[in-house]
Structure formats: C-alpha cells, structure tokens
Amino acid sequence: MPIPTVEKQLKVIKRGTVEIVPMDELVEKLKKSYQNQKPLRIKLGCDPTRPDLHLGHSVILRKMRQFQDLGHHTILIIGDFTAMIGDPSGANKTRPALSRQEVVENGKSYFEQASKILDPDKTEIVYNSEWLSPMSFEDVIRLASHYTVARMIERDDFTKRYQNNDTISLHEFLYPLAQGQDSVHLKSDIELGGIDQKFNLLVGRHLQKEFDQSPQVCLMTPLLIGTDGNQKMSKSYDNYIGIDETPEDMYGKTLSIPDNLIYPYFELVTDVDEEALRLLKEKATSDPRNTKHELAWTITNMYHGVEKADQARSHFEKTVVKKDVPDDIPEFAIVSGEHHRILDIMKSVNFVASNGEGRRLVTQGGVTLNGEKITDPQHEFALDSGKEVILKVGKRKFGRLIAK
RNA sequence: GGGGAGGUACCGAAGCGGUCAAACGGGGCAGACUGUAAAUCUGUUGGCUUACGCCUUCACAGGUUCGAAUCCUGUCCUCCCCA
Known part of the structure; x- marks a missing residue:
C-alpha cells in the first residue's frame, strides 16, 4: 500500500492531537517518506502494570492505528524493564515493582486488548528489557551525563512534588532517560504519547540529538477526561470505560x-468523519440527550457491534429510564422450601x-x-x-433466584 | 554527621490517657429527583450480631496503666534546616 501524500496524511494525523513538536520537522519527515515511499518508524510505549485498557488508552492507540493505515512502521514497546522497577511518573507515589512473570503476562494481555484497536499484523512488539537490561552501571552513568538536574526538575510533576516536600527517589530521574534510550535504540521518527508524557518524549528527542540521530517528532494527544468529568480517565480514579x-x-x-x-x-474515541463531527459539535449542546445516546451507541458499536449496541440501548431504556427489570439477568439456585435470610442470599x-x-x-x-421494597434487614x-x-x-444488581 | 517535624480508615486531615470504630472534607454506596449511571438534596461509609455486646484497626515490635491512636522504649519509613 503506497504512502499517501503529505497533505492527506497531515489531515489524519492532526485530528485529536494537542501538540506536535516540532511541526515543521514532521512535515519534513513526511515529505521524505512520501518521496522515497519509505515508512516512518512510529514508537509508542506502554506500561504493562495495569493491563485493563480503557477509552483513555484508546485515544493514543487509535492514533497509532492511523499511522498503520497510512503505511508507516509502528513499534509498540512493552516497558517491561521499567515496570519491573516501578515507574512513579504521573502519580505522586512510587508504584510497586512487578515480578518478571507478572510483567510478561500483563504485556501479553495488553497486546491482546490493544489488538481491538491496532492491526496486530502491522505492529512490531518489543520489550525494552532487551536493550536496557544489558546496560552496565557505566553505561547508565554515561547516559545520565547527557541530561542536567535543572532540566530534570523542570518536569511538572517533579516540581510539584518537590514543592510539596514529597519524596522523589533518585531512580525516578532515570525513567525519562530509560524511555529516551528506547527512542535512541529504535531510531524512532515519531513518538506518540499523552500530553502528560510530553517531558519524557522530549527527553527522547534530546538524547537522539546527543547521539547524532535525527530527533523524533513528539506527537501528543489530550488526556481523555473520565466519566466523573474532572479527572483524566484512569482505573485508579474509577472513572473509566474499559474496552473489555x-x-x-x-x-x-x-x-x-x-x-x-x-x-x-x-x-x-470514535471514527465519525470530520463533517459529522462538525454537526455533532452543535448538536451536543442543542440536544444533549440524544447526542449522548448516539455517542454511547457509537462507542458500544465499535467494540461490540451493531446488535449488542442496540441491545445495550434497550437495556438502558428499560432499567434506568423505566426502572424495569432487564432481560438478561444472572440466575441463582436456592434451596426450595427453606427460609432464607435476605442478608445471606x-x-x-x-x-x-x-x-x-x-x-x-x-x-x-x-x-x-x-x-x-424490603425494609427489614431480618427479612x-x-x-x-x-x-x-x-x-x-x-x-x-439484578438476580433471578430460582428454588430447586 | 548534627538539630527539628511527622507516619491516623479508600484519599486528605483532626484527635494527643477513658465519653474513639475515631471529628471534618473528598471519594464510594444508597434514596429522592432527573433526559441521564449528570447536577442537586438526604442518608450512609471496619467485621460479627435483631439487639445488649463482642472482635480487628490509628507505621511495626514491645512496655507502662484498671484502661492507649493518645505516655515510654526500640525498629522501619518520610519531610525540613544545618554540615
């Protein structure tokens, strides 16, 4: 499949991005790639600590998918090395370290789920332990010499934690470097990430320059706000919609x-085209109820298909709007003839x-x-x-209790 | 290396010998309401128990006391100031 023209590509690439640094280098890279029909190397790192993917992850994975469809070479890095040590980034707490086995299983599960969005045949999967593990202490020190403390503490979350007198372990400074080393190792042309990854992506760019490589373009997508409407979608805030x-x-x-x-x-998080998007923008304020139902249907359809999406809609109408009993509810057998306490059941x-x-x-x-309505707990x-x-x-929570 | 301040339930944060399963806020859950699983309001938020009550919990391990989250000793961890 030939790589499309720069204009066509840019249209796709720009949708839903919050920042591309630097824009002119992206155009330059795309031009060259188009002229030689040589795919660019697109890098996306993932953290295999939490294997349940949600719509928040889908934003960047969908971006990756677009690059695949444009004919570029995409590389998914399973950050097994970094996960084993416990990456603190984004949060204000050190994450627990994972065992080798957990990481491998999580990585597998991640890819399985990501395959709902990515084209698995076009995804190269690599584990960063492959090149980070063999590095010697000397190598690490050399790598660290390419970055300064002042620039390191520029990072937003470090600054905040430092000001709050929160703990920052020394090894946390090495994380951006490790991620940057990934870019150097893979010679990536573009790295994708959420806007919260900006610092890390820029470190990769910086390091590539230090090692005389053509520095990667950093493409950032906005963070998807979760169902609570104020924090980014995350499993730990319990405001997520999982793709499973x-x-x-x-x-x-x-x-x-x-x-x-x-x-x-x-x-x-949806594929609706530009024109439809324009209409929806207006409709979302003039008719929020129906537009939101349309959104819910569209998303459900993407992951489960038309039939299930229709069913989900009627399920919602039935249980929430009409406060009725849904069609499909789990059944539980109970012993017939005997008295059961509602609490025990x-x-x-x-x-x-x-x-x-x-x-x-x-x-x-x-x-x-x-x-x-039952009002007596002893019922x-x-x-x-x-x-x-x-x-x-x-x-x-609905259940059909059947006496047996 | 020296000096100081801390570690409390899901999170933040009060409490500083009994009236503490532990104020308050956030979050969660439930009820009312709603186009909505939104917003708002109300209630609720360790376990066992109909209940009286009992059990586990205030970093960890011991100790003092009739009685400790609160006092003492040791251990681990964090932050600040000085070197």
Missing part, C-alpha cells in the same frame, strides 16, 4: 459523562461484601424482591420448588 466491558456497562457509563464531554469523546450471590453492607442497603431502601422468605423471585440490590 460489557455492552450494557459501556453504554450506561458513557451516558454518565457530563454533557460538555460529548464532543471531545466523539472527536477522540445477597452475600452468597456476591451482591454485597458483608452483612453490614447488606443491612445498610436494606435500611436505605435499596433492596427489592419482585419489585417490593426471610421461602420459595416452593420451581418458583422464582427477582432480587434487585442497589441500582444495577
């Missing part, structure tokens, strides 16, 4: 985003973690049997063989 989630959860969670995120979501089907929690939910009116019931009853706990 059920159609129902995906649909419902998408509807829970604040209205002002409707447009950014369309732009960053809720616990045995894992709807609550403890009796205390169950008691609280009952007292607060969050538990129903066949639609009837008991018995069912004859073959009979069933629908248990609802909280907003979203």
Whole structure:
C-alpha cells in the first residue's frame, strides 16, 4: 500500500492531537517518506502494570492505528524493564515493582486488548528489557551525563512534588532517560504519547540529538477526561470505560459523562468523519440527550457491534429510564422450601461484601424482591420448588433466584 | 554527621490517657429527583450480631496503666534546616 501524500496524511494525523513538536520537522519527515515511499518508524510505549485498557488508552492507540493505515512502521514497546522497577511518573507515589512473570503476562494481555484497536499484523512488539537490561552501571552513568538536574526538575510533576516536600527517589530521574534510550535504540521518527508524557518524549528527542540521530517528532494527544468529568480517565480514579466491558456497562457509563464531554469523546474515541463531527459539535449542546445516546451507541458499536449496541440501548431504556427489570439477568439456585435470610442470599450471590453492607442497603431502601421494597434487614422468605423471585440490590444488581 | 517535624480508615486531615470504630472534607454506596449511571438534596461509609455486646484497626515490635491512636522504649519509613 503506497504512502499517501503529505497533505492527506497531515489531515489524519492532526485530528485529536494537542501538540506536535516540532511541526515543521514532521512535515519534513513526511515529505521524505512520501518521496522515497519509505515508512516512518512510529514508537509508542506502554506500561504493562495495569493491563485493563480503557477509552483513555484508546485515544493514543487509535492514533497509532492511523499511522498503520497510512503505511508507516509502528513499534509498540512493552516497558517491561521499567515496570519491573516501578515507574512513579504521573502519580505522586512510587508504584510497586512487578515480578518478571507478572510483567510478561500483563504485556501479553495488553497486546491482546490493544489488538481491538491496532492491526496486530502491522505492529512490531518489543520489550525494552532487551536493550536496557544489558546496560552496565557505566553505561547508565554515561547516559545520565547527557541530561542536567535543572532540566530534570523542570518536569511538572517533579516540581510539584518537590514543592510539596514529597519524596522523589533518585531512580525516578532515570525513567525519562530509560524511555529516551528506547527512542535512541529504535531510531524512532515519531513518538506518540499523552500530553502528560510530553517531558519524557522530549527527553527522547534530546538524547537522539546527543547521539547524532535525527530527533523524533513528539506527537501528543489530550488526556481523555473520565466519566466523573474532572479527572483524566484512569482505573485508579474509577472513572473509566474499559474496552473489555460489557455492552450494557459501556453504554450506561458513557451516558454518565457530563454533557460538555460529548464532543471531545466523539472527536477522540470514535471514527465519525470530520463533517459529522462538525454537526455533532452543535448538536451536543442543542440536544444533549440524544447526542449522548448516539455517542454511547457509537462507542458500544465499535467494540461490540451493531446488535449488542442496540441491545445495550434497550437495556438502558428499560432499567434506568423505566426502572424495569432487564432481560438478561444472572440466575441463582436456592434451596426450595427453606427460609432464607435476605442478608445471606445477597452475600452468597456476591451482591454485597458483608452483612453490614447488606443491612445498610436494606435500611436505605435499596433492596427489592419482585419489585417490593424490603425494609427489614431480618427479612426471610421461602420459595416452593420451581418458583422464582427477582432480587434487585442497589441500582444495577439484578438476580433471578430460582428454588430447586 | 548534627538539630527539628511527622507516619491516623479508600484519599486528605483532626484527635494527643477513658465519653474513639475515631471529628471534618473528598471519594464510594444508597434514596429522592432527573433526559441521564449528570447536577442537586438526604442518608450512609471496619467485621460479627435483631439487639445488649463482642472482635480487628490509628507505621511495626514491645512496655507502662484498671484502661492507649493518645505516655515510654526500640525498629522501619518520610519531610525540613544545618554540615
């Protein structure tokens, strides 16, 4: 497949990016690549500590996918070396180190999930332990000599932590260097990353210059705000929509985003074309309800297909809007004829973690049997063989209890 | 190396011998309301228990005391100032 013209490429590449440094070098690289029909080397690093990918990750992975479709060579780095030591970046805490085995498994799982977005056949996968592990202490010192303390503490999160008197371990300074070394080793032309990675990407650029390479262009995408509407999407904030989630959860969670995120979501995590995007921007404010449903459907469709997306929509209408019982709910067998305490049942089907929690939910009116509110935590019931009853706990936990 | 300040529940942060399972805020969960799993309001937020009560928890390990998150000793960890 031939590499398209620079203009065509730029159109695709620019969508949903927040910054490209430097722009003119990107154009230059694209030009050369087009003239020689020689693909550029696109680098994306991933951290295999948390293997559950969500829409936030999808933003940058989709960017990677676009480069694949444009005919470039894409390299996914599994940061196994860095993960084993415990990368603190972004957070204000040192992350726990992982074992070799965990890292390998996480990396595998990461790639599996990422394959929903990337073209797996066009993705070169490398582990950075391959070249970082064999480095000697001397090599590391030499590498470190290419960067200064002053520039290091320019990094935003270091500055903040330093001002807050938070701990910064010395080895944390080596992380950007390790990531930069990846760029040097791979001779990358473009490195992709979220805007929070800007510093790290720039270090790679700097180091490549130091080693007389053509420095990489850094392409940053914005951080996707999570469903809570104020923090970046992250598993640890529990404001994420996972790409492995059920159609129902995906649909419902998408509807829970604040209205002002409707447009950014369309732009960053869906494939709708430019023209449609323009229309949606206006529609998102004039008709937020329907536009948000459209968004939820579009996202669910991307990961689960039309049929499931339709089902998810009707599921939502039924359970949330009409407060009805959904079609597909898990079934649980209970012993017939005997008295069961509602607390015991809720616990045995894992709807609550403890009796205390169950008691609280009952007292607060969050538990129903066949639609009837249970108010007494001591409530008991018995069912004859073959009979069933629908248990609802909280907003979203449904179960069909069948007597056997 | 010397001096000082700290480590409290999911997070931030009060408490400084009993009335502490531990104020307050954030987050979570639930209820009401809603186009919505949004916003807002209300309630709730260690475990066992119908309850009285009991058990585990305030960095870790010991100790003093009728009684400790609170006092003492040691250990580990963090921050600040000086060198």
